[in-house]
Amino acid sequence: MGAPGSPPADPERIAACARRLGEGGVVAFPTETVYGLGADAFNEDAVRRVFELKGRPAGNPLIVHVDSAEMATTVVLEWTDEAQRLADAFWPGPLTLVLEKSDAVPGVVTGGGPTVGVRCPDHPITLALIGACGVPLVGPSANPSGRVSPTTADHVREAFDPGDVMTLDGGACRAGIESTVLDLTSTPARVLRPGVVGADRIAAVLGREVVVARDPDRRGDAPARAPGILGPHYAPGARVYLVSTRGELDRVVEGLGPGVIALVIEGSGMGGRGVRAIELPTDAPRYAARMYAALREADAGAPPAIAVQRPPADAGSPEERAIWAAVLERLTRAADAG
Numbered sequence: 001m002g003a004p005g006s007p008p009a010d011p012e013r014i015a016a017c018a019r020r021l022g023e024g025g026v027v028a029f030p031t032e033t034v035y036g037l038g039a040d041a042f043n044e045d046a047v048r049r050v051f052e053l054k055g056r057p058a059g060n061p062l063i064v065h066v067d068s069a070e071m072a073t074t075v076v077l078e079w080t081d082e083a084q085r086l087a088d089a090f091w092p093g094p095l096t097l098v099l100e101k102s103d104a105v106p107g108v109v110t111g112g113g114p115t116v117g118v119r120c121p122d123h124p125i126t127l128a129l130i131g132a133c134g135v136p137l138v139g140p141s142a143n144p145s146g147r148v149s150p151t152t153a154d155h156v157r158e159a160f161d162p163g164d165v166m167t168l169d170g171g172a173c174r175a176g177i178e179s180t181v182l183d184l185t186s187t188p189a190r191v192l193r194p195g196v197v198g199a200d201r202i203a204a205v206l207g208r209e210v211v212v213a214r215d216p217d218r219r220g221d222a223p224a225r226a227p228g229i230l231g232p233h234y235a236p237g238a239r240v241y242l243v244s245t246r247g248e249l250d251r252v253v254e255g256l257g258p259g260v261i262a263l264v265i266e267g268s269g270m271g272g273r274g275v276r277a278i279e280l281p282t283d284a285p286r287y288a289a290r291m292y293a294a295l296r297e298a299d300a301g302a303p304p305a306i307a308v309q310r311p312p313a314d315a316g317s318p319e320e321r322a323i324w325a326a327v328l329e330r331l332t333r334a335a336d337a338g
């Protein structure tokens with residue numbers, strides 16, 4: 001199933017991109033989460049180029065993308081029964097599994113660490129691309145390190161030179177936020193990065209406890225073990241403020257001027273009355289799908305600040321609550337980055 005409005009997979013374009021990857025080149029590919037900056041995961045030089053293009057610190061590991069559970073077995077030391085059950089339940093889909101890596105995976109991919117994050121993306125064009133390459137592809141979000149993730153091919157083209165990065169257009173990303181990252185090497189299993197797939201659904205499949213890692217610096221809880229997700233991230237150029245009430249929004253506008261752009265939830269009554277607002281959908285999946293594009297839109301006119309209405313923490317079904325939690329995590333990081 002394709003992303004809404006996605007162009008049909010063009011076999012010649014996919015073949016050309018596969019050739020580029022085979023030569024050690026870099027290709028941006030669509031997924032259901034965000035666009036990935038792809039390279040052959042077994043080609044060290046190609047992987048180094050991805051770090052270089054993104055300006056990504058070498059210790060921040062890359063997720064390896066596979067077209068099947070069978071291909072996933074080539075990048076891990078042991079493909080466990082738990083991994084297979086999660087793959088059966090959620091792949092192709094936005095769940096990354098962290099397991100001990102196999103010797104085939106160069107250390108540069110994993111930030112020098114002993115584990116690898118692997119997932120099978122839910123996008124027909126990219127599944128065809130990986131199949132044509134016959135090897136797993138690294139695919140960090142296709143944005144300069146620390147900035148807003150790309151959810152359209154145009155976002156990628158704005159950031160990278162076409163001579164460096166060939167972009168495979170698969171339309172707008174359906175889910176719009178990065179995958180859930182789950183560490184299966186620890187007990188209890190640990191969500192290192194929240195995403196569309198919530199801890200409850202994972203626990204139901206595993207039949208054991210799943211905890212959500214917290215940043216030690218922000219919430220004084222168990223240390224987060226996902227390298228690279230600490231500190232500023234997901235940030236537009238303008239300073240981001242999270243606001244809960246119209247009064248708080250007014251104070252940001254009074255302090256920084258009428259150029260402030262507000263990202264508000266449709267029908268919440270937060271916009272209007274002298275505030276320039278971009279409206280976002282009320283339901284969690286559609287909000288998440290729009291969020292990064294809306295942040296970019298708000299940022300485009302170089303406003304003095306972007307004020308984002310804090311999304312509801314506990315609205316809707318368990319699935320929706322998981323998405324709101326993931327959305328809030330990204331917005332909090334964007335706000336921390338200023």
Ligand code: AMP
Binds near residue numbers: 116140227229
């Ligand atoms: P990105 O591909 O830009 O969405 O970032 C991938 C993120 O996944 C990294 O920043 C890590 O937080 C996490 N990740 C990837 N591989 C591992 C791993 N082996 N162990 C822990 N976290 C990982």
Ligand code: MG
Binds near residue numbers: 140141149
């Ligand atoms: Mg990223």
